[in-house]
Amino acid sequence: MILETRHSIHEILSRQPLFRGLADDELREIANGTREYRAKKNEIIFHSGDTVEGMHVVVMGQVKLSLPSSQGMEKVVHVCGPGNTFGEAVAFLDKPYPVNAQATAESLLLLIPKRVLLDALELSNTLCRKMIASLSVRLHEMISDMETCLLRNSVQRVVCFLVQSAPESGDSFEVSLPASKQTIASQLNLAPETFSRVLGQLSEAGLIQVRGRRIAVLDRQRLIGFSG
Amino acid sequence: MILETRHSIHEILSRQPLFRGLADDELREIANGTREYRAKKNEIIFHSGDTVEGMHVVVMGQVKLSLPSSQGMEKVVHVCGPGNTFGEAVAFLDKPYPVNAQATAESLLLLIPKRVLLDALELSNTLCRKMIASLSVRLHEMISDMETCLLRNSVQRVVCFLVQSAPESGDSFEVSLPASKQTIASQLNLAPETFSRVLGQLSEAGLIQVRGRRIAVLDRQRLIGFSG
DNA sequence: GAAACGCCTTGATCCGCATCAATTCCTCGG
DNA sequence: CCGAGGAATTGATGCGGATCAAGGCGTTTC
Numbered sequence: 195m196i197l198e199t200r201h202s203i204h205e206i207l208s209r210q211p212l213f214r215g216l217a218d219d220e221l222r223e224i225a226n227g228t229r230e231y232r233a234k235k236n237e238i239i240f241h242s243g244d245t246v247e248g249m250h251v252v253v254m255g256q257v258k259l260s261l262p263s264s265q266g267m268e269k270v271v272h273v274c275g276p277g278n279t280f281g282e283a284v285a286f287l288d289k290p291y292p293v294n295a296q297a298t299a300e301s302l303l304l305l306i307p308k309r310v311l312l313d314a315l316e317l318s319n320t321l322c323r324k325m326i327a328s329l330s331v332r333l334h335e336m337i338s339d340m341e342t343c344l345l346r347n348s349v350q351r352v353v354c355f356l357v358q359s360a361p362e363s364g365d366s367f368e369v370s371l372p373a374s375k376q377t378i379a380s381q382l383n384l385a386p387e388t389f390s391r392v393l394g395q396l397s398e399a400g401l402i403q404v405r406g407r408r409i410a411v412l413d414r415q416r417l418i419g420f421s422g
Numbered sequence: 423m424i425l426e427t428r429h430s431i432h433e434i435l436s437r438q439p440l441f442r443g444l445a446d447d448e449l450r451e452i453a454n455g456t457r458e459y460r461a462k463k464n465e466i467i468f469h470s471g472d473t474v475e476g477m478h479v480v481v482m483g484q485v486k487l488s489l490p491s492s493q494g495m496e497k498v499v500h501v502c503g504p505g506n507t508f509g510e511a512v513a514f515l516d517k518p519y520p521v522n523a524q525a526t527a528e529s530l531l532l533l534i535p536k537r538v539l540l541d542a543l544e545l546s547n548t549l550c551r552k553m554i555a556s557l558s559v560r561l562h563e564m565i566s567d568m569e570t571c572l573l574r575n576s577v578q579r580v581v582c583f584l585v586q587s588a589p590e591s592g593d594s595f596e597v598s599l600p601a602s603k604q605t606i607a608s609q610l611n612l613a614p615e616t617f618s619r620v621l622g623q624l625s626e627a628g629l630i631q632v633r634g635r636r637i638a639v640l641d642r643q644r645l646i647g648f649s650g
Numbered sequence: 651g652a653a654a655c656g657c658c659t660t661g662a663t664c665c666g667c668a669t670c671a672a673t674t675c676c677t678c679g680g
Numbered sequence: 681c682c683g684a685g686g687a688a689t690t691g692a693t694g695c696g697g698a699t700c701a702a703g704g705c706g707t708t709t710c
Contacts, residue, residue, distance in 0.1 A: 337489070
């Protein structure tokens with residue numbers, strides 16, 4: 195993949211959802227303090243427990259946030275794609291990162307240091323309100339994830355995931371998995387083996403067709419009905 | 423319990439963490455739009471799916487937020503005590519409440535309507551930054567809860583809960599459960615029976631002593647060691 | 651003070667999913 | 681085009697914790 199190199203940080207920032215529509219001089223202040231960096235596939239960006247530098251913005255590529263467990267296992271909390279940010283919440287508290295961050299593809303990112311971010315928020319009410327909106331979305335997603343993981347069984351979790359990934363609202367559609375099956379399984383709090391078995395089971399029942407990372411949902415309604 | 427009735431809403435608000443330190447006129451605007459209400463023990467404040475009125479502030483009492491499951495079960499997401507707020511995140515999005523809210527004790531609350539809150543945020547940068555801090559704390563708590571529920575076994579979850587509830591950092595201390603054992607069990611994503619058994623097991627091992635809602639932790643270090 | 655109710659505990663059983671193990675399938679580097 | 685190493689699948693097994701069931705304890709109600 196050839197990564198973006200031409201555009202100034204200022205211009206890149208202005209294209210991110212969180213900063214779009216900000217006054218030009220506000221943005222310039224932020225851009226001045228922002229550092230661009232790259233991460234290769236599988237590169238660790240930070241570990242749980244590291245001290246927080248600031249807010250990270252995924253410009254291109256993909257970053258996986260995961261909770262480490264005692265025996266070297268990990269539970270994927272979130273997968274960030276282009277336009278997503280991470281580390282901001284913890285930048286406002288005085289705590290270390292609670293998760294690991296690892297690139298799952300070659301990625302281009304921005305780092306807005308804590309200090310720069312706090313100063314910008316002090317000056318720009320617009321940015322503050324965008325930040326509030328962004329945090330709210332994350333909180334909402336988190337509730338939804340807990341719902342999926344904690345009060346559904348394995349089949350329901352997978353069905354739930356497929357349905358939520360539906361681009362259109364048609365009765366049949368195709369989902370292209372946004373990450374490896376292991377990663378998806380971990381997000382759903384399933385062993386990879388179980389995830390595979392459930393997909394097999396749904397195929398068996400003629401509800402979906404699996405071809406690598408592409409999954410065709412043949413009948414949305416019957417799929418939903420299958421779990422309840 | 424005799425609930426607070428004398429003080430004006432303005433004065434009550436000024437004592438809440440989220441609003442403390444705000445300019446007097448900013449606060450007055452908010453206070454003007456704010457409604458005070460009471461909830462009896464076990465009274466439902468709203469259901470998952472209801473349209474959002476605004477942000478709720480617990481002044482006195484206690485409110486339980488829970489996710490309803492398909493078969494009438496529920497998973498307690500959070501228990502709000504005095505000074506805590508709920509519903510704000512979802513007030514910034516255009517979504518219905520994702521959780522049920524139910525008073526677990528006779529309670530006094532404030533409701534700040536969506537519109538009033540948004541207007542106040544537009545005017546007060548200080549309030550915005552306090553709101554960001556508050557949302558960040560919630561997000562962090564949520565990660566911590568996921569960690570507890572998803573990558574620990576039953577004993578570890580209970581130990582984790584006890585240790586985190588420690589008021590001091592001494593090697594032995596007493597915890598007074600903030601809610602019924604059923605509620606705590608649900609927060610830990612355990613069946614009440616399992617919670618009871620684990621407490622029994624820890625007592626058996628001489629690590630804690632249970633007397634109703636009061637739990638004495640006799641040896642913090644050994645307790646932690648017991649789960650690993 | 652008795653009755654009734656909800657909360658908690660204790661015991662017996664069962665099932666969902668993790669785990670372990672063995673192939674097979676893909677992908678990528680050379 | 682081949683080989684290597686990770687990803688995914690498939691099968692066999694075991695365990696943790698849910699569920700069902702029954703009984704004890706404390707609290708409220710009249």
